[in-house]
Amino acid sequence: MTEKVSTCNLLQQTETFLAGMFYWSWIDILVCLKSCFPIFTHADSSGLVQKLISALLVKIAQNSDTNFITSSSSSSSSPETASGYRFSSSSKSTPDLIKSSSSSKAWWFEDLAVLPPNIIEKVIQSLGAYGTDNNSLIITRFLLHYLKTAAQSKAINQLYSKCEYGGLADTAIHGVVTVGREAFSCRGLLWVLRIVSGCGLNKDYKVGLEKLIGGMLDQATLDDLLVSGHDRAVYDVNLVLRLIRVFVNSDEISIHKMKKVGRLIDKYLSEISPDQNLKISKFLGVVERLPDSARDCFDGVYRAIDIYIQSHVSLSIEERSRLCGCLNYEKLSLAVCKELAKNPRIPPRIAVQALISQQSKVPKELDYCNNLSASSTTQIVLYNDKDNDAENFLEENEDMKQNLSRMQWRVVELEKVCREMKGQMSKLVRRNVLTFPSHNRTLPRLC
Numbered sequence: 024m025t026e027k028v029s030t031c032n033l034l035q036q037t038e039t040f041l042a043g044m045f046y047w048s049w050i051d052i053l054v055c056l057k058s059c060f061p062i063f064t065h066a067d068s069s070g071l072v073q074k075l076i077s078a079l080l081v082k083i084a085q086n087s088d089t090n091f092i093t094s095s096s097s098s099s100s101s102p103e104t105a106s107g108y109r110f111s112s113s114s115k116s117t118p119d120l121i122k123s124s125s126s127s128k129a130w131w132f133e134d135l136a137v138l139p140p141n142i143i144e145k146v147i148q149s150l151g152a153y154g155t156d157n158n159s160l161i162i163t164r165f166l167l168h169y170l171k172t173a174a175q176s177k178a179i180n181q182l183y184s185k186c187e188y189g190g191l192a193d194t195a196i197h198g199v200v201t202v203g204r205e206a207f208s209c210r211g212l213l214w215v216l217r218i219v220s221g222c223g224l225n226k227d228y229k230v231g232l233e234k235l236i237g238g239m240l241d242q243a244t245l246d247d248l249l250v251s252g253h254d255r256a257v258y259d260v261n262l263v264l265r266l267i268r269v270f271v272n273s274d275e276i277s278i279h280k281m282k283k284v285g286r287l288i289d290k291y292l293s294e295i296s297p298d299q300n301l302k303i304s305k306f307l308g309v310v311e312r313l314p315d316s317a318r319d320c321f322d323g324v325y326r327a328i329d330i331y332i333q334s335h336v337s338l339s340i341e342e343r344s345r346l347c348g349c350l351n352y353e354k355l356s357l358a359v360c361k362e363l364a365k366n367p368r369i370p371p372r373i374a375v376q377a378l379i380s381q382q383s384k385v386p387k388e389l390d391y392c393n394n395l396s397a398s399s400t401t402q403i404v405l406y407n408d409k410d411n412d413a414e415n416f417l418e419e420n421e422d423m424k425q426n427l428s429r430m431q432w433r434v435v436e437l438e439k440v441c442r443e444m445k446g447q448m449s450k451l452v453r454r455n456v457l458t459f460p461s462h463n464r465t466l467p468r469l470c
Contacts, residue, residue: 041074044074049082052075053137053138056072056076056079057137057138057139060139060142063139073145076145076146077149083131086130087129132165132169133168135165136169140173140188140191143166144190147191157198158198163194163199167195167218167219185221185222185223188222191222192219192224195215196215196228196231199235200228209239210242210247212235213236215232219232233262233266237265237267237268237270238273241270241283241287243287245294248263250262255300256298256300257301258295260295260301260305260308260309263291263309264308264312267313271314278316281314281317282317282318282319284313285317285318286323289324290323292310292323292327293327293330295309297334306327315351320354320355321351321355322356325362325363328346328350331346344372350377352376352380357381360378360381364377
């Protein structure tokens, strides 16, 4: 094929043909680049791939607002790339400029999305923005678009393995972490995490991205946190646990932000509670990862626990007690405390503890208060059915007599609760007298 054999032989014609590739159409360059994939090693070693990529970058520079700067040097040590072009807004732009100039997708994103990952790697390397060298937000956005397209295309998934996208995913996340802090919201970062999670992302890059997300967790919504889980789990609870840990350990987190995240997590608990594969330890981990100060009220936690117990009918009484152990009874509203005490799924001991914690919320003008001593020690005395005085007292309220035939709490504000506590308190009324000092309210085990 050389000129020694014959003039105008194939080799000379091919070189002449390729020399004019800068005049080719955009589509011709893309088709030729894509066709290099089956013979990539030979095409790359001959320099064909690099020539095509250079022609591609020229076309982008000539037909868009993307700022490529021509360089007179192609040295690897210079900031310019081997193809003679680089992005001018790599690191000099302020966050505001970056955000405004990259608000929309460039026209060439979609066209380059059809190229195989090894070709895209060559393109990014030619721009001097591969791996830790990526300081360009527009390249970062392109890579995220490329990875999203690859993840959604079944045809592409059949051609290339996920590990082939690992380097591109690492490059994209490095760009997000270094220059994308002002350009991505918490929702946007979680969207990024969803895209790159299945691309063989390096663990260190993943941790860096999660730190970025966790630091702004107060900006997230419930839908943002409902990330699909792995194995048989419906949602990725482990991710949320890691994000909460990052948020709690962040510097200078205001109490306002902490309480905002507390309300968000309570909604999240109610959403994940019906999952049959959600372990108690994971549920409790989400509750307890936040400090007590993050919640003004534990009503949301109680309702999530109730949903969990209803959805997991095989739970033992010990497991239900363990779930309720994360509640701060004093931060339950009186109405929810009544619901808890009437709930047949809640262990009786838990119901009694919750009721006792509400004594400070009961009005002082209740009837039983007239019989309390003025000292700091208060006794609530329960009489059995053999005591005529107790029987006379129970007759004062027919509804309470039907449900609590052998006990009397005489707490008017909890009257409705007491009607449902006959079964729960049956073991208490078998004793003649039970006293509970106000300074030590430890209750006997009822279950």
